[in-house]
Amino acid sequence: MSKPPLSVQHRRRFRRFRFLLSTLIILGLLWAGGFVWYVNSIPVTVENPNQRTDAIVVLTGGSERLSEGRRLLTHGMADKLFISGVYRGVEVDELLSVGKSDPRLISCCVVLGHIAENTRGNALETAIWVRDEGYKSLRIVTANYHMPRSLLEFKSLMPDVEIIPHPVFPDTVKIENWWRFPGSTALIASEYNKFMFASLRNSLLQWLPGEGRPVLPSPGGNTPAPQEYSASNATDKNS
Numbered sequence: 001m002s003k004p005p006l007s008v009q010h011r012r013r014f015r016r017f018r019f020l021l022s023t024l025i026i027l028g029l030l031w032a033g034g035f036v037w038y039v040n041s042i043p044v045t046v047e048n049p050n051q052r053t054d055a056i057v058v059l060t061g062g063s064e065r066l067s068e069g070r071r072l073l074t075h076g077m078a079d080k081l082f083i084s085g086v087y088r089g090v091e092v093d094e095l096l097s098v099g100k101s102d103p104r105l106i107s108c109c110v111v112l113g114h115i116a117e118n119t120r121g122n123a124l125e126t127a128i129w130v131r132d133e134g135y136k137s138l139r140i141v142t143a144n145y146h147m148p149r150s151l152l153e154f155k156s157l158m159p160d161v162e163i164i165p166h167p168v169f170p171d172t173v174k175i176e177n178w179w180r181f182p183g184s185t186a187l188i189a190s191e192y193n194k195f196m197f198a199s200l201r202n203s204l205l206q207w208l209p210g211e212g213r214p215v216l217p218s219p220g221g222n223t224p225a226p227q228e229y230s231a232s233n234a235t236d237k238n239s
Contacts, residue, residue: 042144046165047164047165051164053164055080056069056139058082059085059141064143064168064170068166080133083113085118086113087114119194136160137162137163138164139164139165144170144173145188149194151163
């Protein structure tokens with residue numbers, strides 16, 4: 001069987017190349033449109049700053065988050081402060097700089113979680129703690145650019161818990177005029193990609209039996225061991 005003329009082969013290759021290029025352009029435009037939407041969804045203010053909740057949850061990753069969580073607890077915005085994703089061996093007074101806080105407040109009201117290693121882990125670790133404590137409302141403290149993905153993960157695991165976002169605003173991340181700052185652009189783009197992946201994963205999980213909702217460990221079952229939490233109140237509770 002003879003090969004088609006070279007002119008025909010070239011036309012076929014050009015059509016394949018044109019199809020591939022068109023596909024890449026469309027995907028690029030979709031990504032860019034989603035990225036603009038994501039930037040606009042990043043909070044620029046704190047909504048409901050005066051609403052009290054059962055607990056405050058700080059996701060580790062920046063000193064501004066810890067300082068804000070401590071401030072909120074000191075001002076009586078919740079009874080408990082849960083700090084998720086703390087490296088093992090880090091104590092409460094070391095993390096919160098006890099010299100700047102009331103030691104009695106820290107000893108009674110601050111709990112550290114040592115299990116989480118990422119945002120999904122933060123949500124799972126917090127969901128188990130919230131379930132065990134019987135809490136119905138949370139104030140989530142994290143960086144503003146990280147808030148959309150945090151809310152996505154937390155709400156997927158705690159649909160019946162009222163979650164109030166409380167963003168902090170790192171000076172090093174420029175949301176306004178982000179295109180002028182390559183570092184901020186790269187960080188926001190990375191966070192947007194993680195958000196899309198988390199959204200896709202959660203959407204696929206909806207097709208699994210039981211609506212794809214993750215099942216939290218039952219009380220007395222495979223829950224975090226006492227050493228997974230630290231602070232005097234957590235130790236007393238599990239002793």
